[in-house]
Amino acid sequence: xxxxxxxxxxxxxxxxxxxxxxxxxxxxxxxxxxxxxxxxxxxxxxxxxxxxxxxxxxxxxxxxxxxxxxxxxxxxxxxxxxxxxxxxxxxxxxxxxxxxxxxxxxxxxxxxxxxxxxxxxxxxxxxxxxxxxxxxxxxxxxxxxxxxxxxxxxx
Numbered sequence: 053x054x055x056x057x058x059x060x061x062x063x064x065x066x067x068x069x070x071x072x073x074x075x076x077x078x079x080x081x082x083x084x085x086x087x088x089x090x091x092x093x094x095x096x097x098x099x100x101x102x103x104x105x106x107x108x109x110x111x112x113x114x115x116x117x118x119x120x121x122x123x124x125x126x127x128x129x130x131x132x133x134x135x136x137x138x139x140x141x142x143x144x145x146x147x148x149x150x151x152x153x154x155x156x157x158x159x160x161x162x163x164x165x166x167x168x169x170x171x172x173x174x175x176x177x178x179x180x181x182x183x184x185x186x187x188x189x190x191x192x193x194x195x196x197x198x199x200x201x202x203x204x205x206x207x
Contacts, residue, residue, distance in 0.1 A: 060175035062086050062161075064108070067172055081168045083176050085161040092160045095179075099158040103182035106168055109175045110147040119143040131197040139198075149174075152182055169205075 067081030083106065085094060098104065122133045125141065136144060149170060157164040163179065170176075 058177055059089075060086065060109070060177060061089065061179070062176045064168065064170045064172055064174040064176060067168065067170070078166075079168060080156070080164070080166055081170070081172070083163040083165065083168075083179065085163075087161055090161060095158050095161070095163060098155065098163065098179070098181060101155060101181040101183075103152055104155050104163065104165065105180045105182055106151050106153060106165070106170065106176060107178040107180070108149045108151070108170045109177060110142040110144070110149050111173075111175055112171075113142055113144075113147050117143050118145055118147070120145060125197065125201055131201070132195075148177070 062083050062085040065082045065084050067079045119136045119141065122135045124133050125131050125139050142149060151167075151169045153165040153167040155163065156166050
């Protein structure tokens with residue numbers, strides 16, 4: 053398989069210091085772009101959007117913590133055993149996280165967001181505006197356990 057090199061565009065500042073499973077909606081954080089790569093024009097126009105999709109790396113997940121097989125989400129045996137690609141846990145093979153969060157403010161090289169489920173220091177790989185044209189077309193289908201796992205995630 054091909055290997056790809058990626059470089060962080062910035063880092064998460066503020067918000068939580070440790071990963072937790074729930075209550076991310078109240079989490080306010082900033083994404084500071086790397087001033088060696090970018091200037092304020094990189095974020096120009098982003099303030100015209102209500103939400104951004106943040107792509108980041110679960111950098112604190114070690115190689116021994118990666119999951120390749122099926123498991124019970126959050127270790128709950130009352131939920132079915134499902135493959136790593138049928139869940140959104142952080143112990144993924146490439147440790148990539150994606151989160152849609154509310155844009156609070158854009159200032160210089162700083163993007164302030166609400167509801168980002170990444171911790172302080174997390175390397176950010178990309179920022180994309182949320183556009184209605186990229187939302188799923190048609191109904192979204194998910195099993196009951198997936199709805200249940202998210203009940204308190206955004207409180």
